[in-house]
Amino acid sequence: MIELTGSTLTLEQIRRVCYEMETIQIARSSMEKVRSSRAAVERIVKEKKEVYGINTGFGKFSDVTIAEEDVAPLQLNLIRSHACGVGEPFPEIVSRAMILLRLNALLKGFSGVRPIVVETLAELVNKQVHPVIPQQGSLGASGDLAPLSHLALVLVGEGEVFDKGQICAAGEVLTREEIEPIVLQAKEGLALINGTQAMTAMGVINYLEAEKIAYQSEWISAMTLEGLEGIIDAFHPAIQEVRGYPQQIEVAARMRGLLQDSQLTTRQGEKRVQDAYSLRCIPQVHGATWQALDYVKEKLEIEANAATDNPLIFDDGETVISGGNFHGQPIAFAMDFMKIAVAELANISERRIERLVNPQLSDLPPFLSPEPGLQSGAMIMQYAAASLVSENKTLAHPASVDSIPSSANQEDHVSMGTIGSRHASMIIQNVRNVLAIECICALQAVEFRGIDKMASRTREKCVQLRSFVPSITEDRIFSQDIKQISEWLKVNS
Structure with missing residues (x-):
């Protein structure tokens, strides 16, 4: 159990x-902060102080004063009117992350919600009740x-949730799980939706997947190096150290570890003086991707623990x-940085x-074909990889360079960060498919060279993969092989 x-x-x-569906609990000290913050909101309402989002309208309506008896209906109206997302829903795992992150932000004690709100969010996590949340429709500012x-609709018993692979009315599932819908009070609707938790939740899931494929790109490229009898000298520690990037040094070290007992790699001058950049520069290119991922991880961990709603209550x-x-x-x-960095793994x-x-x-058989000419072998797999790489180039265009004013120009600069996070997810899936294609080709190449000569670590991967993707002895529907390996990469290291 994790304490928030x-x-x-x-x-x-x-x-x-x-x-892993680990459950959560709320720290007692954090709940005290929530209670204190809520008491402050209730004093503001009672004393009829005019404070944005508590007894005023929203956005351009911030200069409209709301009567005390309308403060609660104001919050429900806000949630219903703002629930205008469109498109396919976020993956269920992202919805779960979104609840967790919104809950964690409210526990900082600057948002003014009642304890029942955070307790109900915790129930959604622990009982695995995940809202259906359309992916499109956020500008990434004003939250x-x-x-x-x-997400907030589900707390009041409206909207939809995932239920054992189906989409169901939230009210039915809340009743079954014995979760009581809440009636929103002053500021609570605004506190639930003013935040960056959609882009951050998608971003965290993206990072966790990107981290995995970055590691996978190393052992896959190591198999390719063996299939091409690549030169191991390019990974010598001295080369990496004189440049000084820690990530480059680490990638080269992992590559040496993967290939340490290989009989298929060569030394400088044995077969050629140097390899092409796509082999020789693996530490430099993959290492640069790791630099970007380290930056992304730092920002996501800060944002996951940030108070991101408005207004915030102090003292x-x-x-x-x-x-x-x-x-x-x-x-x-x-x-946007992640998109560019991860796309580069597919480029190389x-x-x-x-x-x-x-x-x-x-000197491998043309297109790795068992019968060149009669059998096309991996010819069109390269086409598919090239298509995915080209698609990534359009998806990698930064979303953050765009901004469109909203709310009658009151909210006149926005981030488009949620679009960036969605496009990053698409790029990651494309990269995984490209790596799956490289994997198929590398497996075929090392078989041609001799599996018994492979490094022990790459040979272990080869045996695992060959258990469900057979050698290419004749042309077949390679789409199925790509899908199988891609799905395997998604759940394995």
Whole structure:
């Protein structure tokens, strides 16, 4: 069980909650902060102080004063009117991460919600009740308003949830799970939707998947190196150390470890003086991707423990400040950076695929075909990889460079960070498929060279993969092989 404090949540803990369904509990000290913050909101309402989001309208309507008897209906109206997301829903695992992150933010004690709100969010996590949240419709500033409104709908017994692979009315599932819908009070609707939790939740899941494929790209490229009898000298520690990037040094060290007892790699001058960049520069290119991923991880862990709604309540309600912590620019930049960095793993992988299949670039059978001419072998797999790489180039265009004013120009600069996080997810899946294609080609190449000569670690992977993807002895529907390996990569290391 993981204890939430509002300040100490790590990506590893999020992984355990989202992938392993670990349960959570709320720290007692954090619940005290929630109670104190709520008492401040209730004093503001009672004393009829005019404070944005508590007894005023929203956005351009911030200058409209709301009567005390309408403060509660104001919050429900907000949730219903803002729940206008469109498109396919976020994956269920992202929905779960979104609840967790929104709960953690509220536990910081600056948002003014009642304890029942955070307790109900915790129930959703622990009973695995995950809202159906459309992916499109957020500008990534003023928070992820549309996506988080769909999350908030479930708290009041409206909207839809995932239920054993089906989509069901939230009210039915809450009744079955004995979760009592809440009636929103002053500020609570706004506190639930003013935040960056959609882009951050998607970003965290993206990071966890990107981290895995970055490691996988190393052992897959190591098999390719063996299939092409690549030169191991390029990974010598001295080369890496004189440049000085820790990530480059680490990639080269892992490559040496993967290939340490291989009889298929060569030394400088044995067969050629140097390899092409797609082999020789693996530490430099993959290492640069790791640099970007390290940056992304740092930003996601900060955001996962941030107060991102508006206004925020300080000094027991004596200080209530309207600011801009809901603006998603830090995560927007991180997601755009991730897109470019992860896409590069596919760019260089596709070039290695070309070297494996092109008879002008190696002494392997043309297109790794068992009968060149009669059998096309891996010819069109390279086409598919090239198509995915090209698609990634359009998806990698930064979303954060765009902004469209909203709310009658009151909200005149936005981040588009949620678009960036969605595109990053698409790129990651494309990269995984490209790596699956490289894997198929590398397996065929090392078989041609002799599996018994492989390094022990790459041979172990070869045996695992050959248990469900057979050698190419004749042409078949390779789409199925790509899918099988891609799905295997998604759940294995």
